[in-house]
Structure formats: C-alpha cells, structure tokens
Amino acid sequence: MDPKTLQTNLLELIRRSSTDMPPDIEVAIRAGYRREEKGTPAKSVFKSMLDSIELSRRKSIALCQDTGSLVWNIYYPDGSEILPVTKAIENAIAEATDKTWLRPNAVDIVTGKNSGNNLGAGSPILHFHPWKKKNWEFSMMNKGGGCENCGIQYKLPDSRLGAGRDLDGVYKCVLDAVFQAQGKGCAPGIPCVGIGGNRDSGMECAKNQIYRKLDDINPDQILAKLEKKLYQDCNKLGIGPMGYGGKTTVLGVKIGTLHRLPACYFVSIAYMCWSDRRGNMTISGNKVTYSN
Template structure:
C-alpha cells in the first residue's frame, strides 16, 4: 500500500507549482534561444526574443511568475492501484491556495454567473485534475499552466470544411491548422506551440490536443505519418511571417505535437490547442519512500 505524509506532500506540491509558474523548462528555453539566433540581426523579432529571455531569467532568479496570467492549472496525475484521488485532490487544493498567498499564482477562478473571483484560484473545475491509474509503484504529477490569451485562440474544426477545401484526411487536417494559426496571429503570445487532437468527440478531441502539450519539445512522434506532418507544419507555419508577438519575423511556431483518437463515422474533429511561448509545465515524481524528483 502506497503511503505518504500529507503535510510533506502538500509542501512538495507547492514547490511543483512554484517551479511551473516561475521556471520555464529547459527544453522550452533552448527552443526560444535557437529561434532568437535564427532571426535577422537588428530585427524586431530578435529584440523581442532578447526581452523574453531576460524575463525568463528574472522570473527564475526572483521566483516570481513568468506571466501574470498563471492560467488554468492542468494536472495529469498517475497513481498506483489503491491510492485515493479525493485526498490528493484536497492536497492539490491546499497547495494551490497557499501558492496564491505566496504570489506564485494569481487568483484566477471567476464565478461565471456572478463574476465573483473566489480569491484563492479554486472553483468549479479549477484547478483541473485528471487521474489515471498505472502499474508503476510511484505517483507522477504533471502540471501545466495555460493562460487565457492562448486558450482564447485555441479552436476546433469539423471536417469537411468547405470554405477551406479541407477534406476528411491528413491533408484536410493540415489546411485547418494553417488557417487556425493564421487567424491567431500574435494574439496567443506567439511564437506558440501547437497541441493537435485529431478525431474523438468534441471534448475528447480537445483533451487529446492538450495532452500533447505534455510532450518534450525535442521528442519525435512514434507514428511516422504524424511525425512527418509535425515537421512539415512547423516549417510551413513559420512561412506565415507572424513572428514573436505578431511583430513579424521567421518564428511563428516553436513546435507542433499531434495525437489521434478514434472517431465516430459521422464526426471528424480537429482540435488545436495553442500554447503561448510561456510554455509552463513541470512534473514531480513521488516514490514510496516519500522522496520527490522534479523535471
């Protein structure tokens, strides 16, 4: 039976939140550095990347949020058999409220009818926590903070799309993604990272898209067709010239990550989850001895 000290785990979760909000992952920083080098000397794009990299460093050193919109807090938790989900949920809530007190998170949960802010970032569906059981003997908490600006430009298409001439195949998928990124311009804090969900129903399609964003920037899709499409999209989307913050430049998108789900014969959804450059995600593994490692 997996056991843990509740008070200690709450503090370990708080550290996970602090890392997510203030410390951009290494693979993302390296991707931004490479993009900066690729932009022309004296271009607005290069100068924007310079400011972005300075901000990333400042946030890390001072332990303050990289972006004031600390987003929807999305947890993906893997648990061994027998570990209770309600207790872990309560501990995540406790750590969340404390993170607001410590200014790692903004109070970001607003009652949709009254407009009242809950004040502690906890509300209906906030934070969002998804549990899955697995065979390993340790718990893994993955956390992503996804802000409202990029969530607002995220979108869903259903194929066929007559206006775009997009049919029910990978070529049709390609066309709607190009359209989505062109419509987004700099509004989602470009350069963005795309999580794409192909298939599923309305909601699982979006969930597939978002789950892709837990992948590393440098990984390769195990499905060779999708791997090819990811590379093609990355190259072609950067031809759009939107550039960082929409100021123009060679970098519109930093990465494309695609996943699929079986669909009904009648439905063909393509969901595009746009993530801003402030691509905040970290994970924590808790072993049976109560020790944690962060990534």
C-alpha cells in the first residue's frame, strides 16, 4: 500500500467515525425518542440528539467535542509490513486533529502538557492482528472520557451486591454499573461486558463488544438471553437519557467471554455513551470500502 494514499484513506475513516453516527445507533436513538412521553425532558433531549447527529453529518462536524481515545484493531495479511501503517495512522490522526475532526486529547501525566496532536505515550491504541485473508481491515472507535470514567471491573464474589461467581452474579454487576453511571456517562449508554480473562484481557474483551452492531444477536444462546434480560431490566431503572428520568437508560447490552483462571472471576464493564462512534475501512487491492 502506498503510504500517502493510505494516509488519505485513514483520514477519511477518522472523519467518518468522528462525524457520522453509525446507522444502528441512530435507529436506536430514534426509537428512544418515540418511546419517551410527550412533554418530558427525556423526549426533548432525544430530539436534540437527532438534530445534532444530522448537523454533524451534513457539515462534517465532530459529533462530540470529546473525540475520545482512539482504539484501533487492524487486521492484516500475514507477513505484511506494519511499521509504515503505524506511521500512516499517526500522520492521519495528527492531520484529523488539525482539521478539527479530533480534539487534542493526549495529556502528559507528569508535565500536564497536551501534545496537541493526539499522539503520545499509549496514544493511539493500536492492536494488530495477522490473518490469512488478502485484504486489510481497519476498525476504530472514538471512546470518550466521560463514559470511560463509568467503566468498572468487579471481581466475584461481591458481597455488597450479593453477586456470586455465575451469570446471575454478572447480571447484578451490570445493573449496578448502569445504576452507578446514572447520567454521568451520557446515557442512554451501551454497557459492554467482558466476563473472565484477567484484569487487562477482560477489559479488552469488554471494549471489543463496542464494535458489535446493536441489533446483532450473540451466537451463544445463553449470553443472548442474558443480554436481552439485562437490556430490559436496565431500562426499568428509570434513569433515562442524560439521567433526566425516562424509559431509555441503555440502548443495548453486549457481552463477550474469555476463559478465566480458576481463582479469578472478573466482570469488566466498558460503558459506551450514546454517541457510540466507530468506523471501519476495508482495503482490497485498490478498492477501499468504508462503513460504520
């Protein structure tokens, strides 16, 4: 791949991810609008969301000023050179920051200085995965800081919640996490759950659920049932959009699993805000396809 062309394509991917709401999320926001009672702050804020989505799309303005940490998963034909790709991603990110599609979001812990271009230690977050296919696939998300602060990791058993080391215990953790988030993570959110693994792989598994479409169905029937039950019960909490009170507290619940250590039972929850921004780009020969 020509690095210059790749950089241009990556810039377009970032623009789409930051400014164009994925269709499945927009459908869910529209459903939330219809669901809420007339004359309530909940209904009115859903209207504001739909208006802002439309404006962002039309004018290529970032959907949210917090364009988040940029988490990438890159699938590449086994044996390909990846260092030039890393460089192209970094260049595209700096350029997107310059074009105001991204806010400068990388702050040095010791000096407090903002790097100004989203590049820094651990920024962006890149995961490369070799595969046997001939095409490249780039998936990215804009994971905002407000909802990131609502992320939480439980280790079971949890006596406060009466949560044991089983799926019923997981159920209690997810409800508790959504309750604790209230409106602070820009409800209605999407609690993305990783069960098992260790401290870091569990949270990564949770984060990877953010890439799933809201209307997909978990291939594991037991987890599919749990996702559905949690979706219904989280919405009974009455927290509503922005925490104003209402019928729509979550847009969906997504659960992934990893094998665990015998001693550990982690429930890692990445709370994604309603502005669930993600983008995808496939490069197959000269053909570039975008979706989100």
